[in-house]
Amino acid sequence: MALYNNNFKSRWALLLRNGLIIAFLVLFALATIFPIYFMIISSFGDPVEAGAMSYSILPGKISFESYKFFFNFNQYTYDWLLNSLIVAACITVSNVLFATLAGYSFAKMNFKGKNVLFAILLGSMMIPGQVTQVPLYILMVNVFELQNTYTALIMPSLVTVYNIFLVKQFMSSIPKEVIEAAKIEGCSQPKIFWYIIMPLSKTVMAVLAILTFMAAWNDFFWPFLVTNTMDMQTIQVGLKNFRFANTTYFAPMMAGATISAVPMFVLFFSLQKYFLEGVTVGAVKG
Amino acid sequence: MNQTLTKRKKLRLESDSGWGYAFIAVALIAFCLFTAYPVINAFIISLQEYRPLGSNYVGLENFKETFTDNLFWKSLKNTLVYTLLTVPMNIFLSFLIAILIIPFKKRTQTVFKAIYYLPAVASGVALAVVWLWIFDPLKSGIFNQLVSIFGISNQNWLGASATAMFSLVLMSWLSSHGTAIIIYLAALLGIDNSYYEAADIDGANFFQKLWYIVIPFLKPTTLFLLVTGVIGSFQVFQNAYLMTGGGPDHATTMVGLLIFNNAFTYFEFGKAAAQSLILAAIIAVISFIQFKFLGNDVEY
Numbered sequence: 001m002a003l004y005n006n007n008f009k010s011r012w013a014l015l016l017r018n019g020l021i022i023a024f025l026v027l028f029a030l031a032t033i034f035p036i037y038f039m040i041i042s043s044f045g046d047p048v049e050a051g052a053m054s055y056s057i058l059p060g061k062i063s064f065e066s067y068k069f070f071f072n073f074n075q076y077t078y079d080w081l082l083n084s085l086i087v088a089a090c091i092t093v094s095n096v097l098f099a100t101l102a103g104y105s106f107a108k109m110n111f112k113g114k115n116v117l118f119a120i121l122l123g124s125m126m127i128p129g130q131v132t133q134v135p136l137y138i139l140m141v142n143v144f145e146l147q148n149t150y151t152a153l154i155m156p157s158l159v160t161v162y163n164i165f166l167v168k169q170f171m172s173s174i175p176k177e178v179i180e181a182a183k184i185e186g187c188s189q190p191k192i193f194w195y196i197i198m199p200l201s202k203t204v205m206a207v208l209a210i211l212t213f214m215a216a217w218n219d220f221f222w223p224f225l226v227t228n229t230m231d232m233q234t235i236q237v238g239l240k241n242f243r244f245a246n247t248t249y250f251a252p253m254m255a256g257a258t259i260s261a262v263p264m265f266v267l268f269f270s271l272q273k274y275f276l277e278g279v280t281v282g283a284v285k286g
Numbered sequence: 287m288n289q290t291l292t293k294r295k296k297l298r299l300e301s302d303s304g305w306g307y308a309f310i311a312v313a314l315i316a317f318c319l320f321t322a323y324p325v326i327n328a329f330i331i332s333l334q335e336y337r338p339l340g341s342n343y344v345g346l347e348n349f350k351e352t353f354t355d356n357l358f359w360k361s362l363k364n365t366l367v368y369t370l371l372t373v374p375m376n377i378f379l380s381f382l383i384a385i386l387i388i389p390f391k392k393r394t395q396t397v398f399k400a401i402y403y404l405p406a407v408a409s410g411v412a413l414a415v416v417w418l419w420i421f422d423p424l425k426s427g428i429f430n431q432l433v434s435i436f437g438i439s440n441q442n443w444l445g446a447s448a449t450a451m452f453s454l455v456l457m458s459w460l461s462s463h464g465t466a467i468i469i470y471l472a473a474l475l476g477i478d479n480s481y482y483e484a485a486d487i488d489g490a491n492f493f494q495k496l497w498y499i500v501i502p503f504l505k506p507t508t509l510f511l512l513v514t515g516v517i518g519s520f521q522v523f524q525n526a527y528l529m530t531g532g533g534p535d536h537a538t539t540m541v542g543l544l545i546f547n548n549a550f551t552y553f554e555f556g557k558a559a560a561q562s563l564i565l566a567a568i569i570a571v572i573s574f575i576q577f578k579f580l581g582n583d584v585e586y
Contacts (some may be wrong), residue, residue: 002482003474003495004389021386030382031400031460036408038428039416111306117314124321129523129571130542130562134549135324135331158316182465189305218409220524221356225550236411241414250419257412268407272400275407279465280472 036261043067043258056265066251070259075244075253076230080238081259082188086150087223087234088216091157095212096205098159103167104197109189118168123159137225151228153234157216163208166278170204171197207278210271235260243279300484326560329509336555348560358537358561361544362568368540369519377511379459381504383401385496388474397473414528417457418444421529444530447537454538466511468492473507474500477497509580513573520569541565568576 008014011115016098042060046071071077105120136156144151174197182192198205220236227233233241239256246252334341334346352358383402386394405413420428421443430440443453481499490498523542526532532539533545539547545565549558 002389002479003385003477003492003494003500005486019388021389025383025386025398028379029398032402033404034463035413035416035420035461036404038420039551077381080456098312098316101309105302105306105309109302109306114306117310121317124317124325125319126517126570126573127325128517128566129560130521130545131328131566132324133545134558134562135327136553137549138327138331138336139319140325153317156320158320159313161317162315163576189302189309193309193429203554216409218411221546224529230565232515236409239409239411239415243418250545253415253419257415261408261412264407264409264452264489265404266342268404271399272396275500276396276399276403276468279468 023165029157039254039257039261042251043254045254047249047252057162067259068244069249069252070255073245076233077238079231080233080235083150083153083232084217084234084236087153088213090150090154091214091216092209094154094158095163096162096209099163099167100198100201100205100209101193102125102164104193104201106164107171107175108174108197109185121164123163125165133221135226136192140226146226148227148229148232150232153223154220157219160168166208167201167204170201174200190209192250203274206271206274210267210274211278214267217264321446328563331555332559333564334556336553336559341541341556344556349564351557352561352564356540357539358534358544359559361539364451364536365520365522365540365542366539367460368455368522369516371451371455372462373512373515373519375459377508377515378468380470380511381508383463383467384470385500387471395471399464399468402467405461406464410524413457413461413530414525417453417525418529435502445534447535450530450534452535454529458527466515469507469511470504471502473504477503497508505580509576512580516572516576517569520565520572563583 006014006262007129008017041059043066044064045060045066047066106114140152140156141147144152146155147231176198178200179192182196187195219234219238220240223241224235224237227237230238230241242256243253331341333343333345335344336345344562383398387398390398404423410581415436422428422448423440423442423445425440427440427443429443434440436489441449443449461570477499481503482495485495485499521542523540523546526538526540527546528545532543541561545561548554
C-alpha cells in the first residue's frame with residue numbers, strides 16, 4: 001500500500017487513472033521542452049532574414065547553412081567555444097581539488113577555529129551576488145588590472161563555498177574509525193586524503209565536477225563584465241553579441257543558441273545519474 | 287611514561303592543526319579575497335561617490351538618494367510582483383508533478399525527471415534568445431499563433447508594459463521547476479510506507495493521506511524551496527536584462543537589474559553598492575520572517 005490506492009474494482013479504472021496522469025505529465029513535459037525543441041529544429045533552417053520566412057514547429061529540411069553563418073560571423077567564433085572550454089575546465093579542476101580538500105578538513109579534522117570558520121563560510125552564502133559584484137569588479141579590473149585575461153575569468157570562481165558545503169555534507173557519512181585506524185598506523189593526513197578519502201568520495205567529486213562545469217559554461221554576467229574584446233569572450237557573451245549584431249537573422253541565432261547549449265545536453269544525457277543526484281545532495285539535510 | 291604515550295597518541299588522533307589549516311588554505315584565501323574583502327568593501331564604496339582616482343566620502347547620501355528614487359521603489363515593486371507570481375506557482379507545480387510521478391516505475395520517473403530538468407541545463411542566454419522569438423510580436427510568432435486559437439489577437443508581448451512582466455513570469459513557470467521536482471521526489475520517497483498502511487486501515491482516501499501525511503512530511507522541503515526560491519527570485523535579472531532590458535517604461539526593471547545598470551551602465555558604483563546592501567537587508571528580513579512563521583517545527 002502506498003499513497004495511491006491501486007485496489008480498483010476493474011482493471012480499466014486503474015488504466016484510465018494512470019492514463020490521465022501520464023497524459024498530464026506528457027503535456028507539461030512538452031511545454032517544458034518545447035523551447036529547446038524549437039531552438040534545435042529552427043537552427044537547421046536557412047539563414048534568411050526573419051521577414052522572409054515563417055516559423056514552423058515541425059522539422060522541415062535540414063541545412064547546416066545557419067551554422068556556417070554563425071561561425072562566419074567573425075573570426076573569433078571558434079575562440080568563444082575554446083575560451084568557454086578553458087575557463088570551465090580550469091574552474092572545475094580547481095573546485096574539485098580545493099573544495100574536496102577543504103570539505104574533508106571541515107568534516108573530519110580537528111583544529112582550532114574550525115566551527116567558527118565554517119559558520120562564516122555558510123553565512124556568506126546568504127549574501128546576494130549583487131553585493132560582491134561591484135567591489136569584485138573594481139578589485140579585478142581597477143586594482144589588479146586583469147581585465148580581459150583568463151585569470152580574471154577564472155579566479156573569482158576558484159573554489160565556491162557551496163561546493164565546500166556539498167563535500168562536507170557528503171564526508172560526514174564516512175566513518176571516522178577508518179581515518180583513526182589509518183592514523184594509528186602512522187599514516188599522514190595527505191596520505192589519508194589521497195589513499196582513503198579520495199577513493200571513497202568519487203561520487204561527490206563527480207557530482208561537484210559536473211555541476212561546476214555546467215555553471216561555469218553557462219555563466220554570462222561575469223565574463224560579460226571582465227572581457228572587452230571578441231577574442232577573450234566566452235560563447236555565452238558571444239551569443240549575446242551575435243544577437244545584437246544580427247537582430248533579424250532567426251535561424252543563425254538559433255544555431256548559435258544550440259551550439260552554446262548542446263555541449264551541456266550531451267554531458268547531461270551521458271552523466272544523468274550524477275546530475276540528478278547533485279540536485280538533492282545539497283538540499284536534503286544530511 | 288605510559289601516560290605520556292597515551293597523551294601523545296591522543297593528541298595525534300585529535301588534533302590535526304597543521305594539515306587542517308593547510309587543507310583549507312586555498313579555499314580560505316579565495317574566500318577572503320573574492321567574498322569577504324568585496325563584502326567589506328561594498329560598505330565602504332556605498333558611502334562614497336566612486337571615482338577611479340580617489341573617491342569622495344559622501345556619508346549616507348547614496349542611501350538617501352535611493353530611498354527617494356521612484357525608480358528604486360518601482361523596481362522593488364516589480365521584484366515583489368515577480369516573486370509572488372513565480373515562487374508559489376513553481377512550488378505548487380513542482381509538488382503536483384512530483385505527486386503525479388510517484389505511482390510509476392523507476393524508469394518512467396527517471397525519464398520525466400530528466401525532461402523536466404533539461405531547461406536547467408541549457409544556458410540562460412540560449413533560453414532567453416529562444417523565448418525572445420517565441421514572444422515575437424508579429425502575427426507569425428509562436429506564442430501569438432497559440433493564443434489566436436483562443437481568439438486573442440496578437441500582442442507585443444515583451445514590448446508592451448501590460449504584458450512584459452507576464453511574459454517573463456510565463457517563461458519562469460515553464461522553465462524553472464526541474465530542481466524542485468527532483469527535490470520533492472527525493473523527499474516523497476523518504477516517507478515510510480507504514481504511515482500509508484496505517485492510514486489505509488483507518489480508511490483514509492487519497493486526499494486525506496495527502497493532507498495528513500504527505501504535506502506535513504514535506505514541510506521542511508517546502509520551506510527550503512520557498513526560502514531559496516524567494517532569495518533567488520529577488521536577485522533575478524538576467525532574463526529581464528537580455529529580453530526586455532528592463533523596459534518598456536521600466537515595467538520589468540527588477541532591483542537586480544537596477545543595481546547592474548547603476549554600476550555598469552552609469553558607473554555609479556557608490557549608488558549600486560548602497561542598493562545592493564539594501565537588497566541584502568530586504569532578503570535577510572524576508573528569510574527571517576519565513577523561518578519565524580513557517581519554520582517553528584522545522585529543524586535545520
